[in-house]
Amino acid sequence: MSKPTPISGFPEWTPGQRMVEQYVLDKIRATFELYGFAPLETRAVEPLDQLLRKGETSKEVYVIRRLHADADSAGDDQLGLHFDLTVPFARYVLENAGKLAFPFRRYQIQKVWRGERPQEGRYREFVQADIDIVDRDTLAPHHEAEMPLVIGDALRSLPIPPVTIQVNNRKICEGFYRGIGLTDPEAALRAVDKLDKIGPAKVAELLAQTAGASEAQAKACLALAEISAPDASFADAVRALGVTDPLLDEGIDELVRVVETATEHSPGLCVADLRIARGLDYYTGTVYETQLRGYERFGSICSGGRYDNLASAGTTSYPGVGISIGVTRLLGLLFGAGELSVSRSVPTAxxxxxxxxxxxxxxxxxxxxxxxxxxxxxxxxxxxxxxxxxxxxxxxxxxxxxxxxxxxxxxxxxxxxxxxxxxxxxxxxxxxxxxxxxxxx
RNA sequence: GUGGCUGUAGCUCAGUUGGCAGAGCACCGGGUUGUGGUCCCGGUUGUCGUGGGUUCAAUUCCCAUCAGUCACCCCA
The missing domain is CATH 3.40.50.800 (Anticodon-binding domain)
Incomplete structure (x- = not known):
């Protein structure tokens, strides 16, 4: 009867915008394939316990329910829509390990769903363009240096502002926190992650409250987080803080490699930014975030990292590294800013x-x-x-x-x-x- | 999920201390009997987001709801 209304968080573009989206997806796909990533699509649903297996029940997962399902049949075989492409991929690798050749490089461009409250650039249904490399048992660290190069090429092939990929390494944070005697590195990370938003004073407060940091420890955490350099000089800045820890050294070496590789192949693309934390618990090494220059207020439009514990079967583990472009977010923000459009509303010439x-x-x-x-x-x-x-x-x-x-x-x-x-x-x-x-x- | 702000024509917005709903742009028709855009004349824009309540009367006041947006949460 009455006019249909939109559903919150489920964007639908105009034909013109869809042409832009298809163009963008084509470019991204071409770049991924140029780097030898193989195409993959996984089903939209995963068993709920798989999606939630990290324990956190606050995850905003959409659950699938059959209209005519028996009321009492809701067991542990419940299904949920995937909220990213990394978790389904880890499941797929475990399930198909016998058919895959390692290291396995794949890209996946699909919709994902999250039940969060939408706002500009944040949706409940959106497209991610994801690449990952997984290997069996050990994953060579140079793969962590390759990720930004692929993304740099992909994003530079688009008519969008230039990007800066900010990189950090979890080992630096965790090693450093351990080195200064903090016992809850997760809490410390979460606090430091808010540095941009709430400022150093509030972060110091948070560190004291949630991570049990002393004043000196909080100060040290902030000093670390404020380090930022477009080259390997960040390592000197870290060492100058006088903290020693084997994990810290390992992290510094890995991050130096990422930054130096980027500097050689794609100058100006990456910057070591030690405040980048990513809330994710499963990252264990390099982490990435990406900002559009001139549109820093948009936040990150592409992020990811290295994970060592996401997939394992018996004694075999499958460490990986991946990064994902938030295509819908990128488009939504640039459409909103009037920065991305198409010359006609139909393909007709x-x-x-x-x-x-x-x-x-x-x-x-x-x-x-x-x-x-x-x-x-x-x-x-x-x-x-x-x-x-x-x-x-x-x-x-x-x-x-x-x-x-x-x-x-x-x-x-x-x-x-x-x-x-x-x-x-x-x-x-x-x-x-x-x-x-x-x-x- | 919590809280704030917003919702009037396709778009940008005005408006009514409660009394039949407006402007510009866009669109349509004509001037221009088969080549658009400029110009001139004319016309339509519409459940005033939706549902309920108060009232003789609601687009206006109240409640709810939906949507957008902002902050928080989260950002896997």
């Missing part, structure tokens, strides 16, 4: 005018000839006055209108942006390359 309904066949034949040569073409819906047919094209941003010649006269095609009109043959004419498909910018 040419509208073939219809002289009168008796001659619609002639227009159809022109369209056919153009399409056969790869020119997206539609035929005018009505034989209205040519002015109206031109306006039909104009309203949609279609750049060309084709006029079939009457009584054996030559056909003509008009660029309605410039008004220029030339004679043309449907078997030969091609629009300039830049007009063939809509331009995303």
């Amino acid at each position: 040419v509208l073939v005018a219809v002289t009168d309904e008796e001659h619609r066949g002639a227009s159809n034949r022109v369209a056919e000839a153009l399409r056969r040569r790869g020119v997206p073409t539609e035929v005018s819906p009505s034989a209205a006055k040519f002015g109206k047919q031109i306006r039909y094209a104009e309203r949609r941003g279609i750049p060309y209108v084709w006029f079939p010649g009457a009584d054996g006269a030559a056909d003509e095609v008009k660029d309605i942006r410039s008004g220029e009109q030339v004679t043309a043959a449907a078997g030969e004419w091609m629009p300039p390359r830049e007009d063939l498909t809509p331009t995303v910018s």
